[in-house]
Amino acid sequence: MAVNLHDAANELEKAIRQSDEYKQLQQLYNDVNADPAAKSMFDNFRQLQMNLQQKQMMGSEISEQEIQQAQATVALVQQNEKISRLMQAEQRMSMIIGELNQIIMKPLEELYGNL
Amino acid sequence: MAVNLHDAANELEKAIRQSDEYKQLQQLYNDVNADPAAKSMFDNFRQLQMNLQQKQMMGSEISEQEIQQAQATVALVQQNEKISRLMQAEQRMSMIIGELNQIIMKPLEELYGNL
Numbered sequence: 761m762a763v764n765l766h767d768a769a770n771e772l773e774k775a776i777r778q779s780d781e782y783k784q785l786q787q788l789y790n791d792v793n794a795d796p797a798a799k800s801m802f803d804n805f806r807q808l809q810m811n812l813q814q815k816q817m818m819g820s821e822i823s824e825q826e827i828q829q830a831q832a833t834v835a836l837v838q839q840n841e842k843i844s845r846l847m848q849a850e851q852r853m854s855m856i857i858g859e860l861n862q863i864i865m866k867p868l869e870e871l872y873g874n875l
Numbered sequence: 876m877a878v879n880l881h882d883a884a885n886e887l888e889k890a891i892r893q894s895d896e897y898k899q900l901q902q903l904y905n906d907v908n909a910d911p912a913a914k915s916m917f918d919n920f921r922q923l924q925m926n927l928q929q930k931q932m933m934g935s936e937i938s939e940q941e942i943q944q945a946q947a948t949v950a951l952v953q954q955n956e957k958i959s960r961l962m963q964a965e966q967r968m969s970m971i972i973g974e975l976n977q978i979i980m981k982p983l984e985e986l987y988g989n990l
Contacts, residue, residue, distance in 0.1 A: 769974075868972075
């Protein structure tokens with residue numbers, strides 16, 4: 761890979777790392793980690809989420825019951841204020857990453873759009 | 876989104892656009908586009924590929940026959956030199972995008988790894 765591509769990616773990495781949104785996400789992660797009850801609740805939630813994603817990727821059917829269980833778990837963990845704030849920060853960060861990707865992928869989109 | 880994040884993403888977009896790999900990809904796309912036989916072959920291949928990807932995302936089963944048909948189509952289109960060169964350039968570009976993503980996603984990986 762050419763040096764300037766590498767450098768530009770490193771600059772963007774640094775900008776993400778230094779962004780308010782990332783620092784806040786980091787702080788909120790630490791808050792959850794430092795609270796054993798919140799951490800255990802959040803770990804369980806993450807595990808459930810990963811199991812469902814794995815099923816989805818494997819093309820396995822996800823039952824109505826599993827969807828309801830997942831929704832109930834989301835509702836439960838969001839009652840914990842630390843987790844709820846962390847999840848909101850994750851959502852903001854994921855939107856930013858999406859916007860960055862849209863910018864970066866413009867050259868390729870232009871190509872594919874023309875064919 | 877903060878201005879410096881936006882600027883850094885734009886710089887990376889520019890670096891991609893100005894990279895030799897992107898310019899070559901663009902040239903090879905144009906070569907295929909300018910050759911009606913190659914273009915029609917490549918369009919068919921793209922359509923087949925998208926149909927399979929869509930099936931996969933929907934969690935539909937892909938039959939042994941469909942896999943064999945896809946493999947036969949790949950083997951066929953690769954015999955066209957313009958298409959074969961384009962596909963190799965696409966692979967190189969896709970590897971570069973993967974490497975760039977790995978760099979950019981480091982801050983988030985560090986977070987998720989710690990929880």
